[in-house]
Amino acid sequence: MNSIKYCSGKSKAFVGAGIALPKNLALKFFLFVSISTFLFSCGSSAERMSDREESAKVSQEVADSVSSYMKGIATDTINGISHNFIRTADLKFKVDNVLNSSKKIEDIVAGYGGYISSSELTSNKHYTQSTQINKDSILEQTHYTTVNFITLRVPSQKLDTVLRQISDLALFIDFRTLRSDDVKMKLFSNKLAENRYKNYKNKLETKADRVTSKQAQVLNTEENILAKQTMADEKRIESYDLADQVNYSAIKLETYQAQTVIKQLLAVQEQVEPYQPSFFSKLGDSFLNGFQILKNFVLFLTNIWGLLLIFVAAGFGIKWLVVYINRKVNTAA
Secondary structure, eight states: OHHHHHHHHHHHHHHHTOOOOOSOHHHHHHHHHHHHHHHHHHHHHHHHHHHHHHHHHHHHHHHHHHHHHHHTOOOEEETTEEEOEEEEEEEEEEOSOHHHHHHHHHHHHHHTTOEEEEEEEEEEEEEEEEEEOSSSEEEEEEEEEEEEEEEEEEEGGGHHHHHHHHHTTOSEEEEEEEEEEEOHHHHHHHHHHHHHHHHHHHHHHHHHHHOOSOHHHHHHHHHHHHHHHHHHHHHHHHHHHHHHHHHEEEEEEEEEOOOEEEEEEEEOOOOOOOOOOOHHHHHHHHHHHHHHHHHHHHHHHHHTHHHHHHHHHHHHHHHHHHHHHHHHHHHHO
16 A cells, blocks of 8 residues: 555656646657556556455464464473474274273263264174074074274373273273374474575565566566465465374274174064966866977978978888898899
8 A cells, every 4th residue: 555655646746746748749658658657567566565465464364373373282391302292092902892982982082172083883794693493483693793993182191191091991902002203393394494485475575566567577476476475384284284283192993892693583484385377277278288289290290291202202112122132032042
């Protein structure tokens, strides 16, 4: 807004000074173009500055929110040196009843200001056995194992307490793993990078305010400003995510129980017999089938009558030849 006032003041001073314009038309045109260009560049600069002020305001609101959260980041002091640890835990154990234990775990986590991120309870069926115990009943036995995978978040200061109370529910612990990763230097590195991007962005904004003639150069400068602001925001978001992991530890649990057998008594389903035609119906169908076969046989003989004639002629020829040979043999004897 200051730049708009400044530009408008300049124009008023120029017009209100009472300067008589030259009568030369070419010079008048040149002055008109120069003044228009000057006013247009001032307006563009004011518009860019207004957009940047609005963007900076929104960015500052986000930065204040992140900064307030970063101030409350959990810090551990070891030998007088502060550390920011991301603490995680993995735990697998056996319980009496997975469903009841899961409810107790939820109560423990809620009591210490934490929350359940995910919970996946499943029953894995191994096999089913069915035995008929009388005429009307069947005993069905299903063997299965119930497992629950839970991911929870608790305040880092309460991690050890929550783990101890959850471990008290276990009949047998398969494994229990704790990890602590110090991210203090990573947070410090992100802060330095964020400041570098901010300083470079401020220099680019100063350069953009001086650029008034070449539109391509103005656009390129504005794109560089946006790129640096984006990089600064990414570092800020990464720091926020790290701070959240430092403040709230993640615990992954796997609970299971011994193989369980559920028994269920089922009624024997009455079997429906398929339809069977009567004897006389079958007899009638058989007679019709036989008559049909007879007709087909007659038609078959009719179709091969020429072949039958050849066979008959061949039979007579063979018989005559046999008689003729026997007669010759008898005569020679």
